[in-house]
Amino acid sequence: MRAPEHQGPRVSAVLVGRAVPFSRPGSFSAIAKSAVTGPVDAGPEGLRGDEHGDPRVHGGVDKxxxxxAWEHYTAWRAELGPLPVLDRPGAFGENLSTIGLTEDEVCIGDRIRVGTTLLEVTQSRQPCWKLNDRFGVPDMARRLQDTLRSGWYCRVLESGSLQAGDAIELVERPHPGWPLSLLMEMLYRRPLDRGLLARxxxxxxxxxxQRLIERRLEEGRVEDWSSRLEGPSP
Structure with a gap:
């Protein structure tokens, strides 16, 4: 029998969601996204049909x-048990569930082709308290941060369409020495490493x-993340 051909990185699911009232008074979120079939248009503000509960910190051209990475779900199930939210892609509010890529293989500034859309990797995700409430795990956001399994954001350089099953093709890698895992190492594990910050x-x-790096170099102190990680009182 002929061995199956190796498949490179690809999209396993495309997900969008509407912003609805969330778990705490006055909060809104579109973290509960649903998979869609067929081509989905992608433009500078994101995917057609997708919304953001708090545009001050979510969405925009850089996010x-x-x-x-779908691969991370196995580790989360091992750590957290069989939570229903982990049964299918979308647990973390992602738009694209990927297979064959993690933060170790993705570099800042990577340009990737998905369908007819050209994306550029802009930053890793800085998880917030809404994950705590979605999972029913009080420190879920901090767990993402500490494990460096946070996911990442892209801007749309060329509008187009994409869909589940599309290959993820690396078009350009201007910063091969900067995988997202190293940037997160700098952010969370070696926050005052001046050599790393200078690089x-x-x-x-x-x-x-950029502002975060400059502050750390000038002031020699780490930011207070409690508001982002814990949120307002329920």
Missing amino acids: AVHLY ARALPLVMSW
Whole structure:
């Protein structure tokens, strides 16, 4: 019998969601996304039919599309048990569930072709408290941060369409020495490593990350993440 051909990185599911009232007073979220079939249009603001509960911190051109590795689900089920939310893609509010890519293999600035859409990797996700409530695990956001299994964002350089089953083709890699796992190592595990921070300062990072690096180099202190990770009182 002929051995099956190796499949490269690909999209296993495309997901979108509407912003609805969430778990705490006054909060809205579109984290509960559903898989869609067939081609989905992708433009500078993201996927057609997708919304964001808090546009101040979610969405926008630098966070237009959120990708998350399906491979991570196995580790989460081993750590958390058989939570229903982990039965299918979309547990983390991702737009694209990927197979064959993790934060170790994706570099900042990578340009990837998915369907007829050209994406550019902009940053890893900085998880927030809404994951705690979605999973019913009080420290879920911090777990994502500590394990570096956070997923990543892309901007849309060329609008097009994409769908489940599409290959993820690497078109250009301008910063091969900067996998997302190393950037997250700098953010969370070696936050005051001046050598690493100085190297990262030369990267074309999003403005918020540029400011973060400059503050750490100038002030020698780490940010207070409690508001993002724990959120307002329920």
